[in-house]
Amino acid sequence: MSSFAATDAPVAQLTITPEPIFVLGAPRSGTSMMQWALRQHPDLWGGPESDFLIPLLSGARAAHAYGTQRGDLHWLSRMGVGEAELLRYVGAGINAMYTQRSGGLRWVEQTPQYTLHLDEMSQAFPGARFVYMLRNGRDVVNSMRNFVYPVEHAEASRIWAEFVRAGIEFSEGPLGDRMIVVPYADAVQDAAPTLAALLQLLGLRHVDDCARFITDKAPINSSFQGGERRIEWSEDEEYQFDTWAGDTMRLLGFE
Incomplete structure (x- = not known):
């Protein structure tokens, strides 16, 4: 396991990454696979899931509400610091830490959970690109049922x-151009052209090692030994799935 030395560098000397990349999507949708594939690029760096940004950014929003409740009697209000600006400065500090x-x-x-916090994430990291892994819901459910934490x-x-x-x-909102949707099936079945297109959209030079990680390596965090397999569902399970996910599946053309 790698270790890193803490830094006491003054804030004025810290630098940030203008366009960090967040790989998002539902759990068991290939987010780990894609991040590891991108990490094979010599111009990119990554680490394990973080999760801490959820309470941190939510806390920043709560802090802004708390610190403006008395209007101009509070510093944030007097200085005209809105919630979005506060989130940008918090994000800049986190960005500097990651960049160091x-x-x-x-x-x-x-970190898949960040998918549910895209509003805060997009404000805290205004230059970030979001790579969204989209996988068939049936395959995701099968994987989640058979993972180490079922x-x-x-x-x-x-x-x-x-x-x-x-x-x-x-993706359909005003910041949708910052998101790149990557179908899981394309990444697995046509890794070379899919990764080539993704790298281009991210402004990165082509590197074969990114696609090779998917085609040549064993699956990352797979729920199944010996490869994916379809599981037969009961009538009740089919009903449950359609109740929760049927409309979304049909919207995306999965069924």
């Missing part, structure tokens, strides 16, 4: 639909 640890390389973050069928169906709707909502 990356040795100045453009960093790639992969999830019940109905809950897995609900989770997939919630995460996918969050991604769709962001």
Whole structure:
């Protein structure tokens, strides 16, 4: 396991990555695979899932509300600091910390839960690009049911639909051009052209090693030994899935 020395560098000397990359999507949608593939690029750096940005950014929003409740009697209000500006400064500090640890390389973050917090994430990291992994809901549910931390069928169906709707909502919003949707099937079945196109969209030079990681390596965090397999569902399980995820599946053309 790598270790990193803490830095006491003054804030004025810290630098940030202008366009960090966040790999998002529902759990069990290939986010780990994609982040590891991108990390094979010599101009990129990444680490494990972080999760801490959820309470940090939510706390910043709560702090802004708390620190402006008395209007101009409070510093934030008097200085005209809105919630969005506060989030940008908080994000800049986190960005500087990641950039210090990356040795100045453009960093790639992969935490699926951030998909549900795209509003805060996009404000805190205004230059960030979001790579959204989109996988068939049936395959995701099968994977979640058979992972080391199994999830019940109905809950897995609900989770997939919630995460996918969050991604769709962001991609169709005013900041949608910052999101790149990558179908999981394309990444696995046609890795070379899919990764080539993704690298181009991210403004990165072509590197074969990114696609080779997917085609030549064993699956990352796979729920199944010996490869993916379709599981037959009961009538009740089909009903549960359709109740939670049917509309989203049909919207995306999965069924």
